[in-house]
Amino acid sequence: MLVSHRRWRLRSLRRGTTTVRAVAGSGSDRASTAPGRPPRRAQTWLFSLALVVLVLGTAAGVVLARARAVEAVEDRARRAASSAAALLEIDVRQVAAGLGGAAAVVGPDGELDVEVFRSFASDPLSGEEVRQLALIDVVTADERAELEDRIGADITVLDDRGRLVPAPSTPVHHPVLSVQPDVAEGAAVGFDFGADPTRRAVLEAAQRTRAAAVGGVVDVPGEVGPVVAVVRPLLDGDDEVRGFVATGIPVSRLQESIRTAAVSGAPIALVDGQALITGDELRDPEEATVADVDVPSGSWQVLVGPGSGPDLALAWLVAAGGLVAILAMAALVIVTERHQRRLGGANALLATNEERSRAVQVVAGRLARALSGSDVAAALVDHLPAAVDARSAVVATMDRAGRLAVIEREPDGEQGGEEGEDEGRAVETRLLPVPVVGSVVEGTLARREPAWLSSPLGWKGDEVATELAGDGQALAVLPLLAEDVSGVLAVSYPRLHIFGDDEQALLQTVGVLAARALARGRRYDAEHETAVAFQRAALPDALPAVAGATVAARYRPATHGATVGGDWYDALLLDGDRVLLVVGDVVGHGMVAAAAMGRLRTAFQTIVRFTADPGLILQAINQQVLTIPDAFCTTVVCVVLDLGTGELVWSRAGHPPPLVVGAGGRELLDEPCLPPLGVAADAVAPVHRRMLATGDVVVLYTDGLVERRTESLDQGFRRLGAVAEELIDLDPEELSDALVEALVPAEEQTDDLAVLVVRFEGRSSGGC
Numbered sequence: 001m002l003v004s005h006r007r008w009r010l011r012s013l014r015r016g017t018t019t020v021r022a023v024a025g026s027g028s029d030r031a032s033t034a035p036g037r038p039p040r041r042a043q044t045w046l047f048s049l050a051l052v053v054l055v056l057g058t059a060a061g062v063v064l065a066r067a068r069a070v071e072a073v074e075d076r077a078r079r080a081a082s083s084a085a086a087l088l089e090i091d092v093r094q095v096a097a098g099l100g101g102a103a104a105v106v107g108p109d110g111e112l113d114v115e116v117f118r119s120f121a122s123d124p125l126s127g128e129e130v131r132q133l134a135l136i137d138v139v140t141a142d143e144r145a146e147l148e149d150r151i152g153a154d155i156t157v158l159d160d161r162g163r164l165v166p167a168p169s170t171p172v173h174h175p176v177l178s179v180q181p182d183v184a185e186g187a188a189v190g191f192d193f194g195a196d197p198t199r200r201a202v203l204e205a206a207q208r209t210r211a212a213a214v215g216g217v218v219d220v221p222g223e224v225g226p227v228v229a230v231v232r233p234l235l236d237g238d239d240e241v242r243g244f245v246a247t248g249i250p251v252s253r254l255q256e257s258i259r260t261a262a263v264s265g266a267p268i269a270l271v272d273g274q275a276l277i278t279g280d281e282l283r284d285p286e287e288a289t290v291a292d293v294d295v296p297s298g299s300w301q302v303l304v305g306p307g308s309g310p311d312l313a314l315a316w317l318v319a320a321g322g323l324v325a326i327l328a329m330a331a332l333v334i335v336t337e338r339h340q341r342r343l344g345g346a347n348a349l350l351a352t353n354e355e356r357s358r359a360v361q362v363v364a365g366r367l368a369r370a371l372s373g374s375d376v377a378a379a380l381v382d383h384l385p386a387a388v389d390a391r392s393a394v395v396a397t398m399d400r401a402g403r404l405a406v407i408e409r410e411p412d413g414e415q416g417g418e419e420g421e422d423e424g425r426a427v428e429t430r431l432l433p434v435p436v437v438g439s440v441v442e443g444t445l446a447r448r449e450p451a452w453l454s455s456p457l458g459w460k461g462d463e464v465a466t467e468l469a470g471d472g473q474a475l476a477v478l479p480l481l482a483e484d485v486s487g488v489l490a491v492s493y494p495r496l497h498i499f500g501d502d503e504q505a506l507l508q509t510v511g512v513l514a515a516r517a518l519a520r521g522r523r524y525d526a527e528h529e530t531a532v533a534f535q536r537a538a539l540p541d542a543l544p545a546v547a548g549a550t551v552a553a554r555y556r557p558a559t560h561g562a563t564v565g566g567d568w569y570d571a572l573l574l575d576g577d578r579v580l581l582v583v584g585d586v587v588g589h590g591m592v593a594a595a596a597m598g599r600l601r602t603a604f605q606t607i608v609r610f611t612a613d614p615g616l617i618l619q620a621i622n623q624q625v626l627t628i629p630d631a632f633c634t635t636v637v638c639v640v641l642d643l644g645t646g647e648l649v650w651s652r653a654g655h656p657p658p659l660v661v662g663a664g665g666r667e668l669l670d671e672p673c674l675p676p677l678g679v680a681a682d683a684v685a686p687v688h689r690r691m692l693a694t695g696d697v698v699v700l701y702t703d704g705l706v707e708r709r710t711e712s713l714d715q716g717f718r719r720l721g722a723v724a725e726e727l728i729d730l731d732p733e734e735l736s737d738a739l740v741e742a743l744v745p746a747e748e749q750t751d752d753l754a755v756l757v758v759r760f761e762g763r764s765s766g767g768c
Contacts, residue, residue, distance in 0.1 A: 074289065076263045076502075077304040079357055081291035083261035083509060084268065084302045086361060090368055090513070091257055092230070092295045094520075095249055096212040098124035099232040102245040104592070105135065108626055108678075110236035112137055112243045114178045116629075121180035126523070135178045136193045136203075136231075136244040141169050151177060153190035167192045174203055174244070193246065199229055206231040207241045214298040216272050217251060226251045228277065251278045258302060260512060261505075267305040272298060280305070359387030360506055367513050372528070373521035377407040380489060380514055388507065391472045391494040396432070396441070397480070397487030397518070404432045404441060404464060404487075432467055439464035441488050444477045450508060451477040452499040468492070478511035483519040530591065543571045546579050546758075548643035552732035553756040554740055558704075558749050566593035566634070567702045567754040568601055574612045577644045583700040583756050584636035585655070587676075596630040603628070604638075614638040614651035615687035618674060622653065622685070625677040632678040637700055646692040646760055651685045653677050656703055656713075659721060661728050662696035666721040692760040697735070699724055704753030705743055719743065732757040 101124075105117045117135045124130040139147045139155075148154055155175045156164040167173060174194035194200040202215025215229040227248030234243040254270055255278040262268040269279030270293075282288050282305040293300035366379035377395045384393040395407045407429050436442050439462050444451050451458075453475040459465030469475045472492030476499060480487040489511055499507075543551045553569045566586025574580055582604055586593045600621070607620045617638050625631045635655035641648055650658060650669065654676035658669045671688045674680065692698070699720070706716030723742050727735055736757045744753060 074306075075354070077266060077289035077306070078291075079354070079502075080261050080263045080266065080268065081289050081302045081304045082357070082361075084258040084270075084304075085291040085293045086364060087257040087261060087509075087513075088254060088270065088293045088300065088302070089295070090364075090516075091249065091253065092214060092293075093368070095130055095230050095247060096214075096232065096296055098130040099133075099212060099230070099245050099247065102232055102234060104630065105245065106234045106236050106242050108237070108632065110238075110240075110242055112177060112234065117178055117245070118180055125180060130247050131250075132247060133180045134176050134188065134193065134246045136174050136246055137177050138241065138243055139173050139175060141171055141173070144169070144173060147173075147175060148190070151175070151189055155190050155192050157192050157195040164191070167195060170195075174200075177243075193244075202229045202231050203244060206233045206244060209296075210235065210239075210241070212296040214295045214300075216275055217277055218248065220248065228254065254278050260509065263304065269303045269305075271301050271303060279303075357506065360384075360510055363387050363510060364513050367517040370517055370521060372525050373518055374407075374525075376514065376517040376521045379517075380510075381408060384489075384491065384510065388491065388503070389493075391492045392470060394468050394490040394492070395480075395487065395514070395518075396468065396490065397485065398436070398445070399431075402436065404436050405429050406432060406467070432464060434463040434467065436464055438462075440475075440477055441465070441468075444479050444488055445481070445486060448479055448481060450479065450504070450511070451475075452504065453477070454498055455496050465490075473497070476507055478507055478514075480511060480515040480518060482515035483522075485515055485518045485522065487518070489514055527590065539568060540570055544573050544579070546571075546573065546643065547576075548761055549579065549641060550732045550759045550761065551579070551581070551756070552736045552758075553754070554736045555752070555754045556740060556744075556746075556749070557752050566597040567704065567752045568597045569700070569754045569756045570601055570604060571756070571758075572605065572608055574608065574640070577642060578612060579641050579643065579758075580608055580612065580614075581639040581641065581698075581700060581756055581758060582636065583655070583702060583754055584634055585702040585704075585754075586631060587633045588630060589752075592630045596628060596634070599628045600625075600631055600634060600636075612640055613687065614640055614649055615685040618651050618653050618677075618685040619683075622674065622677050622683065623681055626681065633676040634678070635676050635703075639698065639700065641692070641698070641758065641760065643760075643762075646694070646696075646762065648690045648692050648698065649687060650690075651687045653685065654679075656701060656706060656717070659699040659701075659717075659724060660690070660692070660696055661699070661721070661724045662693055664693070666725045668717055668721060694760065694762045697724070697728060697732070697757060697759045699739070700756040701739075702752070702754045704749070704751040705739070705755060707751065732759050 102117070102120055104120060105112055107113045107116070112135060114135060117133075121133040125133065137147065144155060155167045155173050157167045159165045172194070173192050176188050176191045176193055179188040194203050196218065198216045198218050202213050205213035205215070210233055212230065212232040215231070217226050218229050219226050227250050229246060229248055231244050231246045233241045234245060236242040258268050258270055258279055267280035267282055269282055269288075270277040277300070282303055284305070285303060288303040288305045291302045291304075293302060363379060363383050366383060367376060370376045370379050380393050380395055385391060396404050397407070399405050440451050440453070440459055441464050453459055453465070456469075456473060459469065459475060465475060465477070468477070468488075468490035469492045471494075473495050474493035474497035476491040476493075478489040478491070480489055491507065539555055540553075543553060551571050553571070555567060555569065566584075566588060568582075568584055568586075570580075570582045572580040572582075582601075584597070584600060586596045586600065588596075603621055603624060604617065607617050611617060611620075618636065621636070625634065633654075635653060637650065637652040637655040637658060639648065639650040639658060648660075651673065652658075653674035655673070657671070657673075660667045660669060669688065669690065672686045674683055674685045701720070703713075706713065706720050708716060720739070720743060723739060724735070727738050727742075730738060736755050739755055739757070740753065
């Protein structure tokens with residue numbers, strides 16, 4: 001409309017000028033020299049000068065507008081590339097982490113154990129990150145025939161028609177031993193994984209780096225389509241590569257990740273070096289915005305090409321209109337000033353969005369590091385509001401009864417503090433007292449789309465939205481849908497708020513990451529609770545009553561940042577005069593370590609029926625430990641106390657030494673010992689003896705009580721001795737609690753711990 005109006009004025013001016021010239025030509029020279037008007041030549045000069053000034057000013061405005069438009073396009077491309085790279089890094093890390101526990105597939109003899117692989121594969125395959133796993137052997141041409149006999153299948157490759165045919169002889173083959181879940185008719189068993197150059201390259205990278213490697217695109221027949229190979233090497237006891245575990249990330253999934261962050265109208269592509277993995281073909285890759293993707297032994301990049309360029313037609317029309325008359329100068333000045341103000345506002349908005357993007361990336365990092373569902377909720381509730389200039393963030397999930405449960409922090413905490421400040425405050429869950437039916441939340445979950453409510457009018461009469469908004473004046477409700485998670489992330493703003501396109505895209509990205517993190521957190525919570533329950537069930541319900549001594553024990557699992565471990569303790573009456581005390585620690589965490597702990601405890605209970613000598617007990621266990629899955633390198637201390645004489649007989653295998661505290665001071669019984677179980681199967685266990693005085697206290701414990709990342713183990717032993725000596729007058733029950741609380745505050749605990757305390761009282765003290 002502005003351009004059309006100026007053209008109309010141009011025509012009017014031209015008609016007026018023509019009329020004046022006609023009157024001048026009729027013989028009256030006064031028309032050109034009217035009072036108060038400069039001579040024609042001077043007027044023309046001033047008009048021309050004004051036009052020149054106007055042209056120069058308009059041209060400068062056009063150049064500035066173009067530069068700003070180009071800068072805005074490039075900035076959007078940079079943000080899109082960075083967001084896509086962050087999503088891709090999270091995808092690849094999740095898949096690589098899912099293969100982390102595959103080391104157990106290599107047996108003590110260095111051979112690959114297919115049954116252990118199938119057991120291991122059931123865990124990573126339970127999530128959505130890994131859909132299929134393959135176990136890959138490494139055989140030479142001389143070993144080929146033996147392997148084919150063992151697996152009952154030929155080593156095969158695909159021919160030009162996609163058929164499986166016997167593989168030609170090569171110096172080294174990489175046959176597949178097992179695929180989980182099973183491929184129809186077992187066709188994958190024997191397939192030479194390394195025959196294809198792309199697969200062979202990723203195998204060589206994993207072998208060279210001794211770590212997970214990501215390769216190029218490989219076509220997989222069937223519904224899966226092309227995938228990107230991810231391979232983790234399997235190392236034997238000599239740190240040599242014995243085989244590999246491989247999976248594939250569907251290219252469709254990578255494409256979904258980059259599309260989530262893509263800018264509308266701009267081509268986006270994921271490349272490995274010069275090879276396109278997925279996305280759009282870019283006409284001129286050198287003009288694209290590039291973001292590196294941090295993947296294992298890879299060189300991925302996200303390329304975002306320029307979209308539709310800035311439309312300069314209007315600017316040129318404005319410039320053409322400004323050339324026709326000096327009278328348009330005033331209007332042009334006004335328009336230019338308004339344009340500058342708007343441009344300043346746009347620049348401020350771009351700066352704000354850039355700051356928000358950086359802050360949201362911090363929140364995304366916290367979500368990636370969060371383990372439990374509570375950690376995920378805490379990361380959002382504590383840090384998302386500050387990142388997006390909001391009042392509050394609320395995470396709410398639907399329970400099985402269809403009620404909405406709100407996850408929130410306990411009160412009296414500061415929002416958005418430094419990392420670690422909020423760890424002391426618990427995350428609570430409360431059920432909303434109002435029904436979800438007919439609410440904004442129900443509509444959001446049904447449509448699977450966010451709701452952008454710029455004012456309270458958007459949720460008037462909606463009690464659920466009112467609860468989620470609190471005192472806020474604007475509300476964004478984002479669906480959280482992933483696996484068994486169904487809920488919303490509600491972000492409340494203190495004032496009326498208009499949600500721009502960039503802000504909506506930013507919040508939706510956070511919603512996608514939050515849903516995935518909550519699903520992962522729920523799996524972690526379920527596995528952690530199961531392992532803790534199993535471990536507690538495997539520990540003794542009660543310690544035996546001992547005449548002549550008082551025995552107490554404590555076990556406390558890690559409370560944050562780790563799964564349960566294999567710590568255990570036991571106390572057994574050998575006869576009327578002696579009691580056996582055992583404390584041990586299985587390497588590793590989770591159900592595998594807890595199961596190994598239970599088998600070792602049973603083995604001890606069986607062996608003590610035949611001998612009461614701690615050295616012989618440890619030697620018997622040491623010879624049998626290789627038959628107990630995942631028990632290798634377990635540490636243990638075994639003590640026998642004669643209740644009549646006070647003689648303490650002990651032996652240990654790689655375990656922290658016992659501590660004796662009494663009236664004469666404290667002594668750490670750091671005598672020679674066996675290495676951890678299984679390391680030297682035929683070694684003789686040293687046995688040591690010491691007499692206890694009445695009232696002496698013996699403390700057995702696992703490394704979780706004394707180990708700290710910031711200090712040596714000797715410092716931990718000294719700290720334990722000092723605390724135990726100071727608290728020696730407490731009875732064993734109180735002393736065991738006091739030791740745990742004084743040495744390992746719950747908020748600082750990162751590993752499981754077990755403590756067993758016995759006070760020798762002698763027969764004269766009576767007893768049960």
